[in-house]
Amino acid sequence: MQKQLKNLFVNKLTVLALIIISVTGCAQLGVEPWVKPYERQNLADPIMLRARHPIALNHEAHVYEARESARGAEGTGGGGCGCN
Amino acid sequence: MVVIKSGCFLLLALLSVSLQAAILAPDRAEVLYHSYQGGGMKIDGPAVKLRKKASESVALTAFYYMDTISSASVDVLSTASEYAEERQEAQLGIEYLHNKTTMAVNFRQSDENDYLAKSVSVSVSHDTFGDLTTVNLGLSYGDDEVKRNGDENFLQQAQHYKIRAGLSQILTRNLTAQLEVEAISDSGFLNNPYRTVRFIDPDSQAGVAYQAEIYPNTRNSFTSKLSASYYLPYRAALIAHYRYFSDSWQITAQDVEVLYRHPLGEHFEFEFKARQYQQTQAEFYQDLFPYRDAQNYLARDKELSEFSDITLGIGATYLLPETYQLFDWRSEVSVQWDYIQFDYQNFRDPTAQAAVGEEPLYQFSANVLRIFASIYF
Numbered sequence: 001m002q003k004q005l006k007n008l009f010v011n012k013l014t015v016l017a018l019i020i021i022s023v024t025g026c027a028q029l030g031v032e033p034w035v036k037p038y039e040r041q042n043l044a045d046p047i048m049l050r051a052r053h054p055i056a057l058n059h060e061a062h063v064y065e066a067r068e069s070a071r072g073a074e075g076t077g078g079g080g081c082g083c084n
Numbered sequence: 085m086v087v088i089k090s091g092c093f094l095l096l097a098l099l100s101v102s103l104q105a106a107i108l109a110p111d112r113a114e115v116l117y118h119s120y121q122g123g124g125m126k127i128d129g130p131a132v133k134l135r136k137k138a139s140e141s142v143a144l145t146a147f148y149y150m151d152t153i154s155s156a157s158v159d160v161l162s163t164a165s166e167y168a169e170e171r172q173e174a175q176l177g178i179e180y181l182h183n184k185t186t187m188a189v190n191f192r193q194s195d196e197n198d199y200l201a202k203s204v205s206v207s208v209s210h211d212t213f214g215d216l217t218t219v220n221l222g223l224s225y226g227d228d229e230v231k232r233n234g235d236e237n238f239l240q241q242a243q244h245y246k247i248r249a250g251l252s253q254i255l256t257r258n259l260t261a262q263l264e265v266e267a268i269s270d271s272g273f274l275n276n277p278y279r280t281v282r283f284i285d286p287d288s289q290a291g292v293a294y295q296a297e298i299y300p301n302t303r304n305s306f307t308s309k310l311s312a313s314y315y316l317p318y319r320a321a322l323i324a325h326y327r328y329f330s331d332s333w334q335i336t337a338q339d340v341e342v343l344y345r346h347p348l349g350e351h352f353e354f355e356f357k358a359r360q361y362q363q364t365q366a367e368f369y370q371d372l373f374p375y376r377d378a379q380n381y382l383a384r385d386k387e388l389s390e391f392s393d394i395t396l397g398i399g400a401t402y403l404l405p406e407t408y409q410l411f412d413w414r415s416e417v418s419v420q421w422d423y424i425q426f427d428y429q430n431f432r433d434p435t436a437q438a439a440v441g442e443e444p445l446y447q448f449s450a451n452v453l454r455i456f457a458s459i460y461f
Contacts, residue, residue, distance in 0.1 A: 032214070033213055033214025033215070033216045034216070035216060035254050035255075035256065035257050037215070039257040040254065040257065042257055042258050042315040043254060043257065043258070043260055043313075043315065045315065045319070045321070047319070047320070047321045047345045047347060047353065048260070048313045048315055048321045048323070049313070050311065050313065050323050050325070050343065052345070053114070053401075053418060053420075053456065053458065054112075054114065054133060055114040055115075055116045055131055055132075055133045055147075055456055055458075056116065056418070056420055056454050056456060058131070058133070058147070058149070059116065059118045059131065059452075059454055060422075060452075063120055063422075063424075063452055064361070067387060067393075067426070068337065068339075068361055068363065068387065068393070069329075069331070069335045069337055069363050069366070069387055069388060070307065070327065070329035070335075070337035070338075070339065070361070070363060071268060071305065071307065071329070072246070072248070072266035072267075072268050072305060072306075072307030072329065073248065073264040073265065073266045073307040073308065073309040073327060075250075075264065075309075
C-alpha cells in the first residue's frame with residue numbers, strides 16, 4: 001500500500017512538472033498571449049461558469065459523492081458524508 | 085520549431101483557466117432548499133452561503149448546510165429498520181489577493197450523531213501568461229470520528245489527505261479549458277459501521293446469513309478532469325467535462341457531462357444537463373459470499389459494486405427586474421431538477437421474492453430538487 005501511495009504522488013508530480021514545463025516552455029519560445037483583455041467579454045459572461053450557482057454546485061457534488069465511489073476534482077472542495 | 089510550438093499549443097489546449105483569479109469574486113448571499121428522494125431515502129434541508137469582501141484584497145466566506153435524512157433504503161430494509169437523522173455542516177473561509185496570486189484557507193466541520201468530520205484546506209492560485217493561464221494548487225487534511233448508535237464503546241478514527249492542482253487556459257475569445265488532478269489518501273476506519281455482507285448459510289432457514297463488512301484501512305485514489313466552456317454566437321454556453329478516477333481498491337470510474345445554458349430575454353436563463361457515470365467494483369466486493377469469512381476484506385456496499393447512472397437535469401433562473409430588487413442589489417431566483425437513474429450490474433435486491441443469489445439486479449431512480457435565491461451586494 002505504501003508503494004501505491006508513493007506511485008500515486010510520483011504520478012501527481014509528473015503531471016505537475018509537465019504542466020509547468022509546458023507553460024514556461026511556451027513562454028520561452030516566444031508564444032505571446034493570443035487573446036487580448038478587450039477580447040474576453042464573452043468569456044467573462046457569467047453563463048460561461050459551470051459554478052454559475054456555487055451553492056447549487058456544492059449540493060450536486062454532495063449528491064454524487066454520497067452515491068458513487070469516484071471522488072476528487074469536483075472543483076468544489078468536496079462535500080460531507082451523510083451516507084450512513 | 086514549428087512542431088514544438090504546435091505541441092505547446094496542443095498541450096495548452098489540454099489545460100485549464102479561471103477568469104477571475106486577479107480580482108476577488110463579488111459579494112454574494114445565497115439561500116437554498118434542497119431535496120433528494122429516491123431508493124427509499126428522503127433527504128432535504130436548507131443551506132446558506134455568504135461571501136463578503138473585507139477589503140479589495142480580503143474576502144470572507146461562510147457556509148451552513150443541513151441534511152434531514154429519512155432512510156428506508158434497500159441496505160437498511162434487508163438487515164435493519166427505517167431510521168431518521170440529521171447532518172449539519174459549517175464552513176468558514178478567508179481569501180487573500182496579492183497582485184495576481186490568491187491564497188485561501190477554509191475550515192469545515194460536519195456533524196451527525198454518529199459521525200464527526202473536521203477538515204482544513206489551503207489553496208493558492210496564480211494568473212500568468214498575460215492572464216490567459218491560471219495555475220492553482222491545494223492541500224487539505226481531514227480527521228473523522230466514527231461512532232455507532234446503540235454501541236457506546238464503539239469509536240474509530242479516519243484521516244484524509246488531499247492534494248490537488250489545476251490549470252486553466254483561455255484558448256480563444258470564446259473557449260476556455262481546464263485540467264484538474266487530485267490525489268486523495270485515506271487511512272483508518274473506512275467502513276460504514278452498520279453495513280453487512282451476506283453469505284450462504286445452509287444452517288439458516290433463509291439460506292443466507294450476515295456478517296459485518298471489513299474494509300482495508302487505507303485507500304488511495306487519483307482523479308483527473310478535463311473540462312471546457314464554449315460561448316456560442318447567439319449568447320449561450322456549452323460546458324462539458326470528462327473525469328477519470330482510479331483507486332487502490334481497484335475501482336475505476338468515469339463520468340462525462342454536457343450542460344447547455346441559454347438566456348432568454350433580459351430576465352430568464354434556462355439550462356439543460358446530461359451526465360453519464362460508470363464504475364467497476366472494488367476487488368473485495370461480492371453480492372453473495374460463499375461462506376462466512378470468505379475473504380480478508382468483505383464488502384457488499386452497493387456504492388462499491390459495478391454500476392452506472394444517468395442524470396438528466398433542467399434548470400431555470402429568473403433575474404429580478406430592478407424595480408423588485410432590494411437596495412438595488414442584483415437578485416436571482418432559481419430552480420433546478422435532476423432525474424437520476426441508477427442501474428447496478430452485480431448488486432441484487434435482497435428484498436425481492438426470489439431464491440438467494442437469483443434476485444433481480446437492483447435499480448432505482450431519484451429526483452433531486454434545488455430551489456435557491458442569490459443576491460449580489
